[in-house]
Structure formats: structure tokens, C-alpha cells
Amino acid sequence: MNWNYKELLPADFAADSRVWVYQSSRLFTMGEALQLEDLLNHFAANWKSHGTPVKGFGTLFFGQFIILMADESATGVSGCSTDSSVRLIKDIEALYKVNMFDRQSLAFVVKDKVQVLPMSQVKYALENKFIDADTIYFNNLVLTKEELENNWMVPLKDSWLAKRVLTAAN
Incomplete structure (x- = not known):
């Protein structure tokens, strides 16, 4: 898989642009992905904060x-405009029967694919060499475009999760 996502981010957005990352409980099908792109483009084109685009x-x-x-x-971005984005994601959950708000499911790149593990199984995965300190982890807690570019896909050892699972697994 081509993991070069940075070139697909809008170049004309400020580095401190706010970012929200929602991880699906499953991979979307190609047809769903095409529909989703339309939904997301429509939402972004019509996103308003107190009536201002x-x-x-x-x-x-x-x-x-x-x-x-x-x-x-x-x-x-105001509370109302943030609420509208959350409504969009909840609508996507209902439409595609996915969970987009499960913060206990963590995503890694394993064998060139996105693999999702429940937080409770990360130590087991480390102990059994399914993942290791160098495995790429998706840090969905990034808050800005700059963080998305530099800290979203990071080796597990360089993430916030490292303190919780690497010392415990060794």
C-alpha cells in the first residue's frame, strides 16, 4: 500500500489547522469509499460556523x-460547527454500520495493511511478536495539520502508547 498521505493534504491550509481523525471499525468497500468521498467533499464545501463558511x-x-x-x-470553528461534523460521523456510522468513536481500538501497519487491535490485546501482540517497538502506529490523537503530517503514523516506540505498553511488555 502507498502510505504517502501527506501529499494529499491541502497545501494551502495553515500548519495549525484543526484536525479530527476518526478510525472506522472496519475497512470501507470501494463503493462505500467513493460514496464517502462525495459525502465528505459535500460536507467540507458547506461547513459553516455561525453562518460563515x-x-x-x-x-x-x-x-x-x-x-x-x-x-x-x-x-x-465553533461548538455548533464541531457538532455538525460529529453529526456527519454519526450519520456515517449508521449508514455503513461501523463504529467511528471506539478509542480502545488501536491501528497499526502490519504486513503492509492496517490492522486494528483492541487496547487490551496490545501487550499480547507485543509478547508474541505480532507487533514490536518499530511497528507503525496510527496516533489518532493528533490535533493539527502539522501533527497529522509529522506524528500521525509513527513507530510505536515514539508514540504516547509506548509508555503504557512497551515497558509492561518487557
């Missing part, structure tokens, strides 16, 4: 991660 971006990466981005250099 938000410079927004939405896309699906690797068939499993929805990325929403708002460049707040022109219009700040």
Missing part, C-alpha cells in the same frame, strides 16, 4: 480513516 477539508485515508480539517485562519 469554514475553510474545510474531508477525506478518507487508507479506506479506514476519516480526516476532517478546518483552517481557522479565516473562520474559527
Whole structure:
């Protein structure tokens, strides 16, 4: 799989643009992914904050991660506009029968594919060499475009998760 996602991010968005990453409980099919791209493009094109258009971006990466981005250099994102993005994701959950809010499911790149593991099984996966400290981990807690570019796909050892699982597994 081609893991070069950075070139697909909007170049004209500020580095401190706000980012939300939603990980699906399963891979979307090709047909679903095409429908999703239309939904996300429509949402981003019509995203508003108190009636003012938000410079927004939405896309699906690797068939499993929805990325929403708002460049707040022109219009700040309010509670209402954030709520509208959450409604979109909840609608996607219902439409495609997926879970997009499970923060206990963690994603890694294993054998050139996205593999999702429950947090409770990460230590077992480490002990049994399914993953290791150098396995790429999707840090979905990134908050800005800059963090998305530099800290989203990182070796497990360089993530917040390392303190919780690497010392415990050794």
C-alpha cells in the first residue's frame, strides 16, 4: 500500500489547522469509499460556523480513516460547527454500520495493511511478536495539520502508547 498521505493534504491550509481523525471499525468497500468521498467533499464545501463558511477539508485515508480539517485562519470553528461534523460521523456510522468513536481500538501497519487491535490485546501482540517497538502506529490523537503530517503514523516506540505498553511488555 502507498502510505504517502501527506501529499494529499491541502497545501494551502495553515500548519495549525484543526484536525479530527476518526478510525472506522472496519475497512470501507470501494463503493462505500467513493460514496464517502462525495459525502465528505459535500460536507467540507458547506461547513459553516455561525453562518460563515469554514475553510474545510474531508477525506478518507487508507479506506479506514476519516480526516476532517478546518483552517481557522479565516473562520474559527465553533461548538455548533464541531457538532455538525460529529453529526456527519454519526450519520456515517449508521449508514455503513461501523463504529467511528471506539478509542480502545488501536491501528497499526502490519504486513503492509492496517490492522486494528483492541487496547487490551496490545501487550499480547507485543509478547508474541505480532507487533514490536518499530511497528507503525496510527496516533489518532493528533490535533493539527502539522501533527497529522509529522506524528500521525509513527513507530510505536515514539508514540504516547509506548509508555503504557512497551515497558509492561518487557
